[in-house]
Amino acid sequence: MDTVTRRKFLIASGVVGGAALVAGAGAYTLHDVLATADHPSAGPGDRTLVLVTLYGGNDGLATVIPYADRAYHDARADLAYDAAEVLRLDDRTGLNPGLKGLKALYDRKQLAIVRGVGYPRPDRSHFRSMDIWQTANPVRPAGTGWLGRWLDHAGRDPRSAISLEPVLPPVLAGATCAGAAVPLGGVSVPKAVTAADLRALGAAADGEPELQARAAACFADLLSVDQLVTEALDADDDDDPDHGDDPATGTGGAQATLKAQFDLVAACVEAGVMTRVFSVSQGGFDFHAGEKTGQEIQLKTVDAAVSGFLDRMGRTERGRKVVVVVYSEFGRRVRANSSDGTDHGTASDVLIAGAPVAGGRLIGDQPSLTDLDDGDLKFHTDFRDVYAAVLTDVLGADPGPVLDGWRGRLDGLLLST
Amino acid sequence: MADRKLAAHLLRRATFGPTAAEIDAAAARDHGDVVAGLVFPKGADPVAPLPVFAADPYFGRTGMLSREQRAQARRAARDQLTHLAEGWLARMVRADHQLAEKLVFFWHGHWATSAQKVNSATLMAGQLATFRAHGRGDFALLAKAMLRDPALIFWLDGQRNTARGPNENLARELMELFTLGVGAYTEKDVKAAARALTGWTLDRDQGTAVFQPKRHAAGEHAVLDGTARDADSLADLLLRQHAHPVFLASRLWFRFGSGAPLPDATRDRMVAAYGSGRDVSAMLGTLLTDDQFEASGGQLVKQPVEWAVGALRQLGVAPTGKVAATVLNAIRRMGQVPLRPPSVGGWPAGTAWLTTSSLQVRMRAAAALGAALPDATADLLARGDAAARVDAIGRLLAVDAWTGRTRAALTGAAARPQRLVTLALISPEYAVH
Numbered sequence: 001m002d003t004v005t006r007r008k009f010l011i012a013s014g015v016v017g018g019a020a021l022v023a024g025a026g027a028y029t030l031h032d033v034l035a036t037a038d039h040p041s042a043g044p045g046d047r048t049l050v051l052v053t054l055y056g057g058n059d060g061l062a063t064v065i066p067y068a069d070r071a072y073h074d075a076r077a078d079l080a081y082d083a084a085e086v087l088r089l090d091d092r093t094g095l096n097p098g099l100k101g102l103k104a105l106y107d108r109k110q111l112a113i114v115r116g117v118g119y120p121r122p123d124r125s126h127f128r129s130m131d132i133w134q135t136a137n138p139v140r141p142a143g144t145g146w147l148g149r150w151l152d153h154a155g156r157d158p159r160s161a162i163s164l165e166p167v168l169p170p171v172l173a174g175a176t177c178a179g180a181a182v183p184l185g186g187v188s189v190p191k192a193v194t195a196a197d198l199r200a201l202g203a204a205a206d207g208e209p210e211l212q213a214r215a216a217a218c219f220a221d222l223l224s225v226d227q228l229v230t231e232a233l234d235a236d237d238d239d240d241p242d243h244g245d246d247p248a249t250g251t252g253g254a255q256a257t258l259k260a261q262f263d264l265v266a267a268c269v270e271a272g273v274m275t276r277v278f279s280v281s282q283g284g285f286d287f288h289a290g291e292k293t294g295q296e297i298q299l300k301t302v303d304a305a306v307s308g309f310l311d312r313m314g315r316t317e318r319g320r321k322v323v324v325v326v327y328s329e330f331g332r333r334v335r336a337n338s339s340d341g342t343d344h345g346t347a348s349d350v351l352i353a354g355a356p357v358a359g360g361r362l363i364g365d366q367p368s369l370t371d372l373d374d375g376d377l378k379f380h381t382d383f384r385d386v387y388a389a390v391l392t393d394v395l396g397a398d399p400g401p402v403l404d405g406w407r408g409r410l411d412g413l414l415l416s417t
Numbered sequence: 418m419a420d421r422k423l424a425a426h427l428l429r430r431a432t433f434g435p436t437a438a439e440i441d442a443a444a445a446r447d448h449g450d451v452v453a454g455l456v457f458p459k460g461a462d463p464v465a466p467l468p469v470f471a472a473d474p475y476f477g478r479t480g481m482l483s484r485e486q487r488a489q490a491r492r493a494a495r496d497q498l499t500h501l502a503e504g505w506l507a508r509m510v511r512a513d514h515q516l517a518e519k520l521v522f523f524w525h526g527h528w529a530t531s532a533q534k535v536n537s538a539t540l541m542a543g544q545l546a547t548f549r550a551h552g553r554g555d556f557a558l559l560a561k562a563m564l565r566d567p568a569l570i571f572w573l574d575g576q577r578n579t580a581r582g583p584n585e586n587l588a589r590e591l592m593e594l595f596t597l598g599v600g601a602y603t604e605k606d607v608k609a610a611a612r613a614l615t616g617w618t619l620d621r622d623q624g625t626a627v628f629q630p631k632r633h634a635a636g637e638h639a640v641l642d643g644t645a646r647d648a649d650s651l652a653d654l655l656l657r658q659h660a661h662p663v664f665l666a667s668r669l670w671f672r673f674g675s676g677a678p679l680p681d682a683t684r685d686r687m688v689a690a691y692g693s694g695r696d697v698s699a700m701l702g703t704l705l706t707d708d709q710f711e712a713s714g715g716q717l718v719k720q721p722v723e724w725a726v727g728a729l730r731q732l733g734v735a736p737t738g739k740v741a742a743t744v745l746n747a748i749r750r751m752g753q754v755p756l757r758p759p760s761v762g763g764w765p766a767g768t769a770w771l772t773t774s775s776l777q778v779r780m781r782a783a784a785a786l787g788a789a790l791p792d793a794t795a796d797l798l799a800r801g802d803a804a805a806r807v808d809a810i811g812r813l814l815a816v817d818a819w820t821g822r823t824r825a826a827l828t829g830a831a832a833r834p835q836r837l838v839t840l841a842l843i844s845p846e847y848a849v850h
Binding site for chain 2 (some may be wrong): 055065123124125126127128168180181189190192193196197199200201204208209211212213214215216218219221222283288289337338339341343344374382411
């Protein structure tokens with residue numbers, strides 16, 4: 001298994017500059033947060049997005065499998081799954097056997113699979129392609145992420161979009177503000193440091209370098225995030241004793257599993273925090289060798305985390321407004337390499353799950369396995385069409401300014417409210 | 418004679434954190450001589466070498482071992498890797514040739530190979546030795562050595578790349594991340610370069626890279642504007658590209674200069690200094706004496722390793738025993754553990770390190786460092802009134818000036834050296850350089 005984990009991929013290319021990250025949240029209480037979240041203008045607007053990034057280039061053909069296609073078996077030989085192995089969706093397509101929970105969601109019509117998603121002139125570099133998906137700009141490097149720009153337009157409060165990764169992904173960096181990176185373990189401060197110290201060191205100082213100002217702002221963010229998270233977790237304990245022992249606080253940030261990230265999202269949603277966008281991730285999908293076993297293990301962890309989360313979400317009204325979107329920077333080459341792995345490819349599937357999803361459907365055809373673009377699948381749906389649908393129907397936002405005037409949109413992905 | 422502020426700026430960037438005495442000494446000398454002394458240090462560094470591991474307990478031997486032996490070997494490999502990482506951190510603290518050591522760390526983030534997959538202290542230590550031997554001077558020697566480096570080959574599946582079944586992983590990252598940068602090549606070039614690299618495989622018992630002619634795709638493979646038949650001719654071809662010195666200059670700039678784009682004039686001077694001899698030292702020396710570099714104070718965020726190793730050096734805390742384990746654990750939690758970069762792209766830079774999570778870890782590590790303060794340092798910080806103590810900790814940590822905000826916070830803690838140190842280490846002023 002190629003453990004080039006992309007989980008902590010971030011800004012390595014310098015694509016997201018310091019100017020994008022001048023966030024500075026004041027201190028709010030949970031009471032303030034709830035007041036905004038339960039605003040009377042509830043409509044599509046009070047749905048919540050959980051964006052799941054799979055770093056490393058998840059193999060779409062090993063996730064949503066065209067098991068009846070002869071060309072698939074010809075190209076994949078030992079890597080291919082046959083009809084008896086897959087979880088059948090129809091007489092041509094099946095899910096990877098590791099995705100039992102997602103199959104149940106599909107059967108309950110709460111999972112839609114958009115096929116053949118990509119962008120023109122696909123880039124097969126992990127970093128460049130992930131930049132493209134996160135900035136939603138396939139043409140040139142951009143300084144902001146698409147959800148960061150949404151944040152710019154949606155009130156500029158860092159707590160509207162939070163990342164449960166140890167470092168903030170570019171997708172949440174806007175031009176005038178950025179989402180907050182929330183530590184999974186909750187906030188802990190050593191005895192030598194008092195709350196008064198935090199407030200003092202978090203004050204802005206005239207004329208200091210921008211990065212130094214950003215370092216100071218972390219202190220202020222820490223105080224407000226602390227309030228948000230601890231109150232969310234306290235509320236979780238009160239409301240749902242079954243989840244009181246959840247490992248939401250038990251796993252260290254850098255090593256956090258996808259499930260631990262989802263546990264905190266669940267606690268926040270149930271507590272009714274103001275956060276509208278959660279970013280979670282899992283790395284380890286770059287299988288240049290020994291793919292079949294490794295991929296199945298990876299997908300099982302995704303499956304357990306996503307389906308467990310949505311099962312829990314089904315129990316509350318707020319939870320039933322949560323939409324999970326799963327994507328990766330690209331799929332893999334159609335033909336297996338001789339190491340029983342696959343090299344970097346192009347078009348792949350985007351999974352959209354949750355009660356508000358018009359699910360139980362495959363959207364768009366499987367791209368041809370014989371009519372290829374230099375050995376790779378030809379995409380037919382631009383990923384910005386999916387983003388536009390998410391912005392409109394999940395976040396209740398106008399996709400125009402966020403997606404640089406992009407006009408495409410995948411209609412009917414979400415149930416109307 | 419250079420001014421003290423410039424000397425401090427230079428040493429903050431070119432070392433793992435200068436002591437006050439080092440800054441005083443540099444400020445008393447000619448600035449050009451100081452840079453030359455950093456870039457071309459004389460003689461061998463007397464600092465203790467990294468540990469050498471006689472036998473590799475795990476790498477490549479799993480097939481021969483029972484389940485229990487495998488688990489034991491895995492544990493032994495993990496212990497060796499921890500031992501190596503701690504040894505390297507101690508070396509960063511103690512090395513006289515600070516810039517040479519920092520370059521080894523730079524290359525580790527550039528040819529970013531992780532023990533996560535390689536799982537062998539022998540191979541990881543071997544790669545570090547290659548950085549040490551070839552990390553200065555002619556880059557071609559480094560590139561060719563790396564294409565034979567067993568850790569890199571294994572990390573990027575080079576041993577699975579054969580004439581009959583190409584695996585493009587190493588070829589792609591060689592062009593994208595190690596020599597040229599994105600956009601300077603096409604998919605066709607990746608495929609052809611992968612063929613030029615075929616034939617290299619691993620002797621897993623010896624932990625060495627071996628060339629097997631039978632697995633090599635013979636012939637000339639068309640890459641970019643030329644052809645390559647093997648790893649060396651591919652390296653020569655890539656390093657001849659105009660994009661190469663420009664790419665390397667900006668990698669060095671982002672690491673030693675600023676997070677802002679490399680100014681054209683500075684880039685041109687660096688590329689000229691690199692020259693046809695591909696002299697990395699000359700390129701870096703040019704960067705460090707450039708007026709744009711001199712104006713770049715405060716434009717880089719200290720990476721966790723720089724932050725922690727710098728604090729150990731400046732406070733005089735010995736990087737051994739419990740402290741070493743605490744520091745290693747802290748930088749792991751901040752997201753940067755030596756020998757385990759997160760991906761082949763290396764570690765992030767800039768604001769990526771300035772998050773609420775990493776602040777929390779920094780606070781705990783700072784408190785641990787404050788508690789481990791040697792008597793001499795504690796005594797130094799117990800002299801005079803509060804204002805004198807706040808100045809003293811600033812001088813100790815090579816902070817040019819405290820803002821009013823931080824000065825007020827430190828003044829409130831000045832009565833207790835450990836608390837003073839803790840707050841100074843987590844201050845916004847100490848987070849950047």
